[in-house]
Structures are given as structure tokens and as C-alpha cells.
Amino acid sequence: MNIISDDVKRFILAQHFAIVSTVGTDGIPHSSCKGIVKINTDGTIYLLDLYMGQTYENLTINPSINLTAVDEHKFKGYCLKGTAEIVSSDKWKPDVLKAWEQRMASRITHRILRNIRGERGHPKHPEAQLPRPKYLIAITVKEVIDLTPPQLR
Numbered sequence: 001m002n003i004i005s006d007d008v009k010r011f012i013l014a015q016h017f018a019i020v021s022t023v024g025t026d027g028i029p030h031s032s033c034k035g036i037v038k039i040n041t042d043g044t045i046y047l048l049d050l051y052m053g054q055t056y057e058n059l060t061i062n063p064s065i066n067l068t069a070v071d072e073h074k075f076k077g078y079c080l081k082g083t084a085e086i087v088s089s090d091k092w093k094p095d096v097l098k099a100w101e102q103r104m105a106s107r108i109t110h111r112i113l114r115n116i117r118g119e120r121g122h123p124k125h126p127e128a129q130l131p132r133p134k135y136l137i138a139i140t141v142k143e144v145i146d147l148t149p150p151q152l153r
Helices: 006-014 054-061 094-116
Strands: 018-023 029-039 045-049 064-071 076-088 135-146
Touching: 006 029, 006 064, 006 076, 018 054, 029 054, 029 094, 045 094, 054 076, 054 135, 064 135
Parallel strands: none
Antiparallel strands: 018 029, 018 064, 029 045, 045 135, 064 076, 076 135
């Protein structure tokens, strides 16, 4: 069942990254930035993780996950709560890596355009220096929370 509306999908995909939160055995939340690859028609959200660090470790023991995306300029955001499945790179469909490469190219283009407009940012293009993704996170969303203040919706 897909509980993510088309508006929420468009909003999430328009962001250059999202904050993902997991919880380890110590019960302390861990948050990290992740790039969204795609959202399937069934509402499954796919993220590629470049490192097998704390997020990976937490998900192997506790599949609960939060994905938070905000647009400060629009004063809008969503928190999507659900469960995650780790998918190893040997089980990816060919379109997954291609979608990630397209998203990275879009992020680099966005950074170049902002630099041309004179907006200060990172002097290099960090996206171009990122390693190849290590594993895929497939999120089954159970709840969508609108973070926009009610009077602004």
C-alpha cells in the first residue's frame, strides 16, 4: 500500500539529500545525510549509502528508520517513518546505479550554477569525489508526518 502522496514524492525527490535517522543498541539516535535514488510507484524509497558505517550497523540490528527532508526556503518538510531493508550491491537492478549517477550529475550541475551566480559554497565539487555506493537501503514507509506548521499549509 502506498501512503506517500504524489506531492510528497515530488517534494522528496526535489531535495538534494535527506537526513536518515536510525537507532543502535545503545538506544541513541544516529543521523546522517543520504541521497535519494528513487521512489517506486508502491512508495518504497531507495537510498544508496556510500559507506558501511553507523547507519549500516544500526540497520542490521534494528530496521526502524526515519527519513526527514526539508526545504528551508519554502518552510516545508516531511518526516517519513518506516522500516528499512539492506540490499547488497550484487542484488541491485541496473537502473538503480544509473538513477544515482543521474542524481549526482544533477547535484554537480546545481552546484556549478550556484557558483556561477556568485553564491559561495564549497570551493570543490564534493559530489564528484564521492566513492561508489556500498549498499542500497529500501525503505517501506509506514507513516508520513507533515512538518509544515499548520497555519502555513
